[in-house]
Amino acid sequence: MPDSRMPDSRMPDPRMPDAGDPHGRAPRDWREAFAALPPEAPPADAWSRLSARLDARGIVATAVRRPVRSRFARQAGWLGVAAAAALALVVAWPRHDVPATDARAADAIAATEVPAIDPARAQAPASTPTPATTPASGAEAADAQLAGTRVPRHAAADAIALPKAIDAARKPQLAARDAATADDASLDALYAESARLETLLALARDDRVASAGAALIAAELDAQVAGIDVELAQPGLDATRRNTLWQARVDALRQAAGFESTQRLLAAQGDVGALLVSVD
């Protein structure tokens, strides 16, 4: 028989503020409990779907091609090879209207201010291989059309390297320009590139079947993009941080699109990997 004078250590004392909650983590009210719930991420293809619906309704003039795979395209092996090869080419092709790193911010300014000649191309870092001569190819034109962006008016002139002396003389003037305008232009290019890559990714991805390793890599890349999106949703981001995050998002999407198009190419060639998984 327990001693009725002694408190039962197993039962919470209702007079204590943290009764039944030894760690003191119980929310004070429902408002606090609900506020602590984590935000939810929408499906990765939500923007692509919305973009397609916007196109269908003609709300905005700059159309992005609808990312829908036809049944025929899925089944025709030769078409898959051609599409994957084209995608791989588009993804691998360096985008010179997008700043690759923060260090190229000044180049992005120059690209905005001097559309005829793109200094970023003349000063491409070693990590971004640039062909010595880059004529305005059909792939780049199609790429720009796919992304809903205009083809640069003087794309052919991009092949001409800007003399370093002229470039150096222009930079101080450009640096004096309104930084906000430059940030906006740089971000706009990143937004356009991000949309383009999301569309490519939707085209290239086949969720029906993948090797275990490929599914894991794809999931990791998706998680990487989702993590960046979480950071981008934070209020009060300064322009530099926002730019960096968008650049990281574009890089991650480029990796994902390149990876998926390579997978499709390998699958079309009969290399399906040692272990197959059917993905829900």
Next chain:
Amino acid sequence: MGRLYRVRRFGAVAHPVHRMTAATAPASAFAIDVPAALLARARDGERAAFEQIYRRFERPVFTLALRMCGDREEASDVLQDTMLRLFDRIGDYRADGGAPFWGWLRQVAVNEALMRLRRTKLRGGEALELPDDDGLPDDLLPPPSAAADAAALQRALAQLPPATRSVLWLYHAEGYTHEEIAALMARTASFSKSQLARGSRRLRALLEEPVHA
């Protein structure tokens, strides 16, 4: 040919948001800034500006829709419909009155979610609200400690009827008054109050239920 396994793609890597706590959770969506220049570009029909606005608000809208509808697919549809309506009517929003953009957009999202719930009811789906037959007093106690477990709380919320869950969420999380909820749902303030009381009691009971292994 290799063996076939079934996996869920997004289950492979934990999403960073699941590690968030109340202390690290992002501030209210009311703090999300929409610069006037961006709004002007969106009103002019610029796709990139639309996407910027979409990216800023996709998570708050989706989260709100998911809390109300309780289903990711429906929440995704609400997100789509909300954003389409936003793009249709972005010219109606006036920032000069001091109204925050999220307040305006949230109203659109809530209406879309409620319309979807009404359609579900018309199709003869599940009961939208808890029955008004228990006559019990209001639940004024604080939530049980299990409410600090986000997964447990989400599971319990998912078991409430959609209208009841919506009343709870709109009142507690979004800060709507009973009168505002009544207007949104085309019901009375008494309905909102009774659903809040019954929903709170039901939520408490669900959270206090022992977990069976």
